[in-house]
Amino acid sequence: MVLRLYDTKTAEIRDFTPLHEGRVSLYYCGATVQGKPHVGHVRSAVAFDILIRWLRASGYDVLAVRNVTDIDDKILEKSAASYSPDFRADQDYPAEEPWFALAYRFEQAFHAAYDALGVLRPSYEPRATGHITEMFALIQRLIDAGHAYPAPDGSGDVYFDVRSWQNYGELTRQRVEDMQDAPDADPRGKRDPRDFALWKGHKEGDPETAAWDSPWGRGRPGWHLECSAMATKYLGEQFDIHGGGLDLRFPHHENELAQSRAAGDDFARYWLHNGMVTYQGQKMSKSIGNTISPEEMLSQARPKAVRYFLGQAHYRSQLDYRPGSLQEAEAAVERIEGFLAKSLGEQPVQLQLPEAFRAAMDDDLNVPAALAVLHESVRAGNTALAQGQKTVAAERAAEVASMAQVLGLADVPEPDGAGSAEHAALGTLVDHLLTERTAAKAEKDYARADAIRDQLTTAGVIIEDTPEGARWSIAAQTKGDTHG
RNA sequence: GGUGGGGUGGCCGAGUGGUGAGGCAGCGGCCUGCAAAGCCGUAUACGCGGGUUCGAUUCCCGUCCCCACCUCCA
Known part of the structure; x- marks a missing residue:
């Protein structure tokens, strides 16, 4: 049997053969840490966790890289909002929180969510802000190749030139002409409305901590660039699998593919996308x-x-x-x-x-x-x-x-701590009651036996009689759903 | 307008040109002092209309509906 995977790029199920025998290089998009994780994030993480576990169970050495995008418009916006005089702080968003603190706080929230569900940590988890120089190199290669240009309006932006790359749209099989006109909030110095920012010039009011000196002026990275830079840095200019949520297919992955290929990198060999929740x-x-x-x-x-x-x-x-x-x-x-x-x-x-x-x-x-x-x-x-x-x-x-x-079910930690002191204490008490119940049953005092069982049931302890004697377990939480 | 994915029994959810996955819920039975757990059995199905075929839920055509992406999104 050979592993077969659906490749979004070719839109077909293909036999999976890794670039290097016995080894699989995998990059999948983690979070832009601008808020708390939601179910979609963890669904994606579980999906790729299962993929990684299956690859390993199949005998592969897996090098898995999952990014943390810790700088983007939303992160900066949310931080900026927290300094506003009419900002209403709550437990998720305290007042006057620097963007990097906000990003780091949510990064940890993601880790907590992943850990709680037994999602294995990737081999490495690079942050966008730690790879600015790699981004510079990539931008320069694109400019040299004629696929990127600094905006002529002096904004300090650098754009990817979509029209210069005839394969643009290959991942999602779309033709640039057919794409709905995206009334970009600010066309600024773009040659085509679909050109996207590789580098964003520093704007007045943006925090100084969110600006880096670049050959094209002070500024910060555009959104898609970090994944191309980090994936190729750690996995090579060509690697096996690139994954993420279906909603990242366009524009995020399309743009990643375009900028990497246009720069001369072969990039990912298989594209996997998980469905939405x-x-x-x-x-x-x-x-x-x-x-x-x-x-x-x-x-x-x-x-x-x-x-x-x-x-x-x-x-x-x-x-x-x-x-x-x-x-x-x-x-x-x-x-x-x-x-x-x-x-x-x-x-x-x-x-x-x-x-x-x-x-x-x-x-x-x-x-x-x-x-x-x-x-x-x-x-x-x-x-x-x-x-x-x-x-x-x-x-x-x-x-x-x-x-x-x-499937990763065996690694999910129990929050109640089966080995905790509380659990041990409970066990002693339950065992004592079960001994009493067994004695009552032996004397055919079923009223007494059932009373003990009822008492335990009320307390949330389920009793099951087996040939080896009674077993007990904690009842599943049956809290109703509070939504809908 | 463009691109892609769907519509399966009470619910979720695989799959296949012909002996109807699996889970959850239901019903009947076995087991049990009674339960619980477990086992056995059982009903309800493939959006609609055509076509191909000995035979279609599965292939083809048409049609209706839903969802996602094309703007930040796992």
Whole structure:
């Protein structure tokens, strides 16, 4: 079996063959850290986390780079707004916060969200502001090649010359002439309205900390440039995979591709894009007010259920959230965990993956089909368990654990801390009550036994009787959805 | 106007030219002192209209609707 991936650029599923045997270089767009992460960000992170895990499970060495774009218009705007006299500070946006502090604060918020969901840290996470000199070099190459020009209006801007690059639009298969006229707020010195800024001249009022001396005057980087500069710096002028959300396809990735190719770099060999997250069919957006944050999700369900939900649809599909989604995911996760708890001896040292699972993952990461295999194994394992075939059950359990590992479900931290002192104390108390209940049952005092169980249930402790005695677990959070 | 992706049973969500993934919810049964968990069984489906075919949800044509991108967006 060979891994096949859908390449957005060619619009077809292609066999994946890395540039260098056994090694995969991957760049995927992280966040422009201008606000708190929303569900779409973490969905994307989970999607690429699964890709990375699958590549590694397939034997590849993966060098994964995810950028942090820590300077852009919005970051500066939000910071500037915090100094305004009529600024209303809240817990997300304190007053008088410098742009770099704001960016760094949100960068950490992203890390917290990723970590909570068991998203592996990339190999490296470069920041845009740390790569200004690399950007200079790239701009200079583009100017030398005749594909970029300093604005003639003295603004200090440098633009990419879209008309000079005949392949412009190749990523999204659009022709420049067919594109809707973007009434750019300020055409300034552009030769074509679609020309985009590589470098933005410093404007009065912009913070001095957000300006660098360049050969074209003081200023700051344009949006798309940092990814081209950083991807090629760390992965080479040609690398295997470039990823990101579908909404980055245009203009962000189109522009990246244009500027890198025009400068002479081969750039990415495969382009992968994950689908959007919707709320009952509509794209989540702040203006509609139909957003749900990762924080809110984590307050409604365990991280593992949130991760399951975010990863369960095919990565290219739209992922629809609606009230109840997380409860369903929670039920599915508990089914898996319940089986493992009953049957798994030791964690498998080596991954034991059913062929059907491998085939599903190799087929453009068909996670829904892979999950079907996982659940089939759970069912088969439960059947074996019911028939007393412990060896068979253990085999199925090893498979299930392996599949859960590959999908990243095994690495999601438990917020309640199963190993915490609180948990241990609770366990002592519950065990004591269960001993009493067992004694009551032995005396056929079922009223007493049920009273104990009811008491525990009320406290949120679920009791399950098994041939080996009673087991207990903490009930899933069943907080209702507060949205909609 | 341009580009791309969709419309699958109560919900989510794969997939396929012909013996109807998987999850969640429902119903019946087994198990249980009763439950819970689990197992077994079970119903409801492929937007609409044509066409190709022995046979289409799957291919073709038409049509309706939805979504995304073309402006900052994972």
